[in-house]
Amino acid sequence: MTPPDHRSNRSHPATSFEPIERVANRLVGASFSPHRHDTYTVAVTMAGVQAFNYRGAMRHAVPGQALILHPEELHDGHCQDEAGFSYRAAYVPPSHVQEVLGGAPLPFVTNGVSTNRALVAAACSIVIDCAGGEDPGAYEDALYDLAHAMNQEAGTVAAVKPVNRTAVLQAREFLDTVVIAGARLEQLEQATGFDRWQLSRDFRALLGTSPYRYLQYRRVDLAKNLLREGATLADAAYGAGFADQSHFGRTFRKTVGLTPRAWLRSDLFRTIVL
Known part of the structure; x- marks a missing residue:
């Protein structure tokens, strides 16, 4: 949802990802006509009530919820009352989500709005915490959380794969040597010879946190x-x-x-x- 007076920026989250667009906006006494994007719209309402038609029903998004619109789904947007609303959003390409999920079907959040804690946290990370672009690895971490939280919300059951303990320990040892310089998942993949997204999953499973955190x-x-x-x-x-x-x-x-x-x-x- 991008009104005429929006403020947007483009950041470069990772060398393997094209830039994504983010917007921060307040809407009072105006509305969006029906439109669609070829990306996921990931948004959080900062104040007020955001109302929109989506998949044949009226939806409402308030602070504390995540708004997740699927690519190519028609939607509009308007103020619920005269106070208007403000929101922040990021437009995440499906190809980014596919990088994490490794070819699995794209998750579909049917209602467009969710109170799932993991999904709300991931949306806030993508939209707010990563907006500055000062720490590119943060986007990789937030993208992983977003993709899997959307899968959870959609009820998709991922196949259980064995954990590569050796690669995880190698990754941890590598991270311990680059605390100041930092490292991206691509570098961990090179250091371990193991797929970066599978490594990220296994790292969480064995050590209770992500490589970035x-x-x-x-x-x-x-x-x-x-x-x-x-x-x-x-x-x-x-x-x-x-x-x-x-x-x-x-x-x-x-x-x-x-x-x-x-x-x-x-x-x-x-x-x-x-």
Whole structure:
């Protein structure tokens, strides 16, 4: 859904993916005529109520839900009331989803709106967390979560494949050597000789987190040590491999539950695990 006054940007999430479009918009007293996209429309309503006709019924999307429109499905959009609504959206090509699912049928979220926690979280990651483009690996991670959450919502049962423990351990060892420089799934594939998306699945199955988030945890650990040694917030962010101090602050808070500055003032700062 892209009105005339939208603000959009294009980011390059990965060398193997073409850029995707994102929009942030507020709509008051206007409406979208029926239209369709050749991509998945992944959106979250930031405020108000977003109303739209989709697959023969009126739908409503409010904050806390994920709006997932299938490629080529006709839809419109309008305000539920005079207050209007604001939303953020990303247009994810089906080819990106196919990269993750490895040729499985594209998942179809029938109602177009979901309260599934995993899907809402994945949509927010794609639409909000990855919007800055400062950490390209974040898109790969969010795309994996989105594709599998859509599969779950659609009721698609994926075939169970054996886990490659050797490749996972090789990937973890490789990540431990590139905490500052970082690594993408393509590099992990080269390091292990194993398909990147299958490796991402197996990594989660064996270690309880994704390769991308494992790397973020190690970066936060490194930043903590730098801060304990007296580094400034900016130097700790740079020294641990974060794109900038803002990215460092967001990741630190997601991992620790406190901002770096608040952590420095807390007792946790003085707690060192031996």
